[in-house]
Amino acid sequence: MNLTYTTVRSAKRKNLTITVERDRSVVVLAPVGATDEAIDRVVQSKREWLFEKLQHAPKYQGRPHAPGKEVVSGESALYLGREYRMTLTSTPEGGVVFDRAFFIPQGDRLQTRQAFRDWYGQQAKEIILPRLARYAAELGVKVAEAAIVDNRLRWGSCTTKNNIRLNWRLIKAPMSVIDYVIVHELAHLLEANHTPDFWNIVRAKVPGAEKSKAWLKAHGQLLEEEI
Template sequence: MKLNYQIIYSKRKKLGITVERDRSIVVRAPLGFSEQQIQAVLENKKLWLYEKTHHVQKYADEIHPPGKELVSGESMLYLGRNYRLQVFEAEIESISFKQKFIIHKTNHTQANELFKTWYMAKAKQKISPRVELHAKNLGLRYNAVKIAELKYRWGSCTPNDNLIFNWRLIKAPMFVIDYIIVHELAHLIESNHSQYFWRIVKINAPEYEKAKVWLKEHGQLLEQNFGDL
């Protein structure tokens, strides 16, 4: 496999390798690092880089679904279920959730941010224990779980065994979340999407095929924000 990459030299101490959104590889190197040294490091990370650059994207072409409306009666996804949104005149600092989402009108322009904060907190709370459970079943150790804004992926893992999950996943049903968790954990064992990889996934996320279909059909819904605020 021939790796194409771009080198950016700067006054840093360690070599940093990132795979950009367009899947190009960028190497950030300390001044004086030779191309041979860089090549040697990349050789070592070949499998990881291969996986990252060939990773299945959320979808080939990003089409933005229509925006949500910040009005009472709008529906908001959470763990695969639609909950109604209620826009109140009363003073409420943040989002509240009691079988429906409540937001105050003066929060209007921050609605996307407020929801993101709410979803991220829930993602952290719900996803971390699931990762722990699946890792235990797989007999795996990992470094840390992070919830982040990932533009083109639902999940990802780093060479130092950190697992990163897209906060928008918390809008999906748990069997979908479980599939993404198991998928990323399985990559700690096998970096390629080989038959062996899918066997690991299947044992630990028996509904993985259904989850893949769900993401294909509904994945875009997880992207929805309020438009025109």
């Protein structure tokens, strides 16, 4: 397989950074002084990792953002795979409260959205990270650093340094789907590529893996709706 990439040099850059864009093109951000040969050496040393990233299908094709929902009373939003109603409350202070419905402090449009996103991010940290730690222990893999991030390109990723990043929007998905994404990324610490061995590891841990994979494909854009 041929690995093609675009190099962008910048005076501000001290280190080389390789990124995989939404359209799966590879872009190398490099310091001005970096020679083509030096850059190519680094890129080639990351071949395996890059091919792995390139194999991951983008979450969906087309529009970068779904048009999204208004945060208004009566509208509903997803949490752990279920829709719950939103109610705006008149207390301007404090964050979102969840009690079989979302109670969101009323602010201006941006504040209200931000409060809701903050709440989702907090839930993602509290719910996803401990599960990730538990699965890591069960699989006997060592995660250097796990984080919940705002990533528009993918649901989860792992780096060659054993760092795992998971998209906060996953908290809108059913727990079985969250578990699938967690185990998928952890399994990459044992097997970099999507080999039969890789899928055996994933299926052994999450029996509904195929269903979850299909769910993400079908409903991924729903999680992506702007809040």
